[in-house]
Amino acid sequence: MPSSELSLSSSPAPLGRIARSGRIIACVIDETLLLLIGTGGPMTDQLPVEIDEDPSSQVTASVAGWRLPAPQSSATHGFAALLPVESSERLPTTLRFGRDGNGKRYIVAPRAASIAEVTAMLKDFAGPQLVHVLGRLVDVLIKPPHGEQRLPAITTLLKAGAASDGYIELLGEGHDGNIALKGWAHDLPAGICRAIIRSDETFLADCNVAVFPRNDAPEGSAGFVGLLSATDLPRARDIKGIFYRGRGAWRYAGLHERRVVTGPLDTPGHIRAMLLQSQGSPQVMLRLREAANGYDGTETISSLPVPVRLGVDALYQGDDGAFLISGWLLDADGHVESVRLCRQGGRARLDGGWTRTERSDVEEAFVDRPEFKSAISGHRRSHGFVGLVETLGGEPEGPVHLELTLRDSRRAYMPLFPVRLPARTAALRLLASVDPTSWALPDILDRQIVPFLTTAGSSAPTIETVVDMGPFDQAEGTAILLVAGEAEADFAALLGLLALDPQTRRAPIALVLQAERFRRHAVHIRQLSEFYRLPLRLVSVEGAGDACDMAQAAAESVNGSAVILLSASLTPANTGWYQALVTAYEAKEGSIISPTLAYEDHSIRWAGSTSLDRPDHLQSSRYAGYPVGAVNRLKLTRVAAASLDCCIMPREALMEDAGSSPIYLGASLKGLDLALRLSGKGYEAYWLPSLQMVGSDEVPEAGSAATARFVERVDRTLFRARWMPASETAKTFFEEAGV
Incomplete structure (x- = not known):
C-alpha cells in the first residue's frame, strides 16, 4: 500500500501517515450518514463541513475528538465525525472542516471501510479515550428517528468500548409485553435510560430503573430493579445482556450464570418483593408499582374494598381467535374506568363496544349485603353485558384474564377459561342464553353476533368415515346424497319411502351425517338398511357447520357426473x-x-x-x-x-x-x-x-x-x-x- 494511504485492515497503518497525508477514512452507516476518522487540530462537538469544494453543500457534523498520545506539528488530535449526506452511494472526494472557507481540507479515501474495521482503528488510535469517543458517537447515532435502523453499527461500537458494569440475575416477562430486570451494577443510575438489548437480534428499549442497597454485591455497586419497554422486545429467555447509558459512559450488564427467568404470572411477585426498599423518580416508581400490581393468576375483583363485582357466564373463542363473552358487572357507584380482555403481550378494551343487558338476578344476589345495598337502585338493572373482542394479539395459547381498572388507578383481575368452538356454534349458544324478550337483543345481534360471524374463519369439512351398509357400488343410476341436518333425528320414515319406491330402492343412496350424530345413530341406521335392503352408504363428515358443508364434503364419496341432493327433512x-x-x-x-x-x-x-x-x-x-x-x-x-x-x-x-x-x-x-x-x-x-x-x-x-x-x-x-x-x-x- 502507498505510504500516503491508510490500511483498512484490523491492524491500521501508523498514525503519522494519516497526519502527513491529510486523509480521512469513511464508513457507511446508512444511506444518509457517514462515519469519518481522521487527524488534525482540536475540534468542537458541532462543526460545519463543506463537501467537494461546494459551499452550498455545507452540513453540520457531530464530532468526537481526542488528544493524540504523540502529537505532531500537523496533527495534535484525532477525531471521529458523523456526517449527514444526501446519499452514501458515492463517497465525497474532499471535505473541508471549518467556517468561511478557512477550514482544513481533507481527501477522502476512495474505498469505504466497514464498521468493524473502523472500530478496530478507533481502539488503536483513541487509546484510553476510546470509551469517551464511542459514547459520543453512540449518543448521536441512537437519537430518533433513525436509532433503530442504526442498531447494528451501534452494537459493534459498544462491543468494542462498553465496559462490563454488573450482572442481571432475574429476567421476568409481563402480560403487557414488558420485561422486568433485577441485578446489581456500579454505574446504572435511577431514572429512565435508553437500553440496547443483546439477543439473536438487537432491540432498542426504554429502561425504568430504581435502585436499592445490597450487602451481597461488590463494593461500590447497588442493586437495581428495572422495566424494559418497547413496541418490540425479544423473549426474556433469549436476552444475553443489555448496554445502557451510565452516569459517565455506556456500560454493559451481562447475565449471571445463575440467572432466573420467570413467566408473566410470577414476575409481579418478584417486583413487589423489591419495591419497598427501592428508590427512583416518581414516574419510575409508578411504572414499577403498575408492574407489581400485574396479573398473577389469582382472582382479585371479589376482594375490592369498593362495591364493584364482576362475573362471566360464558367466554367463547372462535377458530380465528375472536372472543364472544357474556357476563355481568355490578358498579352502581361508577368506580370502574375500563374493562379489558388480556393475555401475555395482548390486550383489548371490552367495555368500549359491549351491549348492556338487564340482570335483575344480579341485584337480588347483592341487595342484602350492606356495602351494596345503598348503591343498588331499583330503576337501574343494566348490569349484564355481551361483548366482542375481534383481535387480542399476544401469545395465541396464553392464559386469558379480565383486567378491571378503577378510577383511582387500582387494578383487579379475573382469570378466564375460554371454550373453543366454531363461530356458528358459539353464536347459537350465546343467542340461546339471552332472554328473547330483551330490548337489548337487536343491539347484541348487530354489534356483537354479526361482526363475530363476519370476521370468523371456517375450516373446510372433511370426510371422517365411509361405511357401506348395503350393495352401494352395485347400485345403478344417479346417486342420492341424503343430507341429515340438525333437526332430523329419525330416518326410518324417509328410508322406508325410498325403499318402497321402485326407482329409488335400486339407486345408490349416501346418507350424510355430522361425525357426532354418526356415532350416535350408526347402529340404528344399519338395522334400517338391512331391513329395507337398501344400497345405502353412510358418510360421516367432520367440521361441517351445516347441510351445505356436509353435501360439499360428501360429494367425493359418490361417483357419476350428476348427483341428487335431498334434505332428510323433505x-x-x-x-x-x-x-x-x-x-x-x-x-x-x-x-x-x-x-x-x-x-x-x-x-x-x-x-x-x-x-x-x-x-x-x-x-x-x-x-x-x-x-x-x-x-x-x-x-x-x-x-x-x-x-x-x-x-x-x-x-x-x-x-x-x-x-x-x-x-x-x-x-x-x-x-x-x-x-x-x-x-x-x-x-x-x-x-x-x-x-x-x-x-x-x-x-x-x-x-x-x-x-x-x-x-x-x-x-x-x-x-x-x-x-x-x-x-x-x-x-x-x-x-x-x-x-
Missing part, C-alpha cells in the same frame, strides 16, 4: 320424482334443477329464487303461499338460483371452489348463498313446477321460535352484506331471463 309428494329429476337434467345437462318445495298444507314454500333487488324478499317467489295446484302445470323455468334442499346438479359443482361465504346460523340462506355462487360460476338454475317436495321450515339449533326470528335476522344481515351490492346486476339478469 318428503316426496309425487311418485316417480327420481326419474322426473333425471329426465329434466338430461334435457338441461350441466344445470341445477329443483322441484317446488311445499308445506304440509300443500301451500308453496319455495318456487324459484327470482329477485334480489328487494331487501325484504331476498329469496322471493311470486307464488309463495299459493297452493301447489296453481303452478304444477307450468313448464321448466329458468330462475336466479336453485334450492339446494332438493335438486339434481353436476357433481363437480359441489366439488368446485365457488368462493367463500359468511358463516350463517341457519341453512336456508347458506344454501341460497351457495346456489348464487354456483350461478356466478356459470351453472344455470331451473325450477321444475310439476314436481313437489313437502317439508317444514328449518328449526334452528338455538331452540325456541322466538330465537328463530333472530337467527333469521342475523342471516339476512349477513346475506345483504354479501349480495345486495350486486342487486342491480341481478335485476338486469332477471329481466333478460324474462322472470
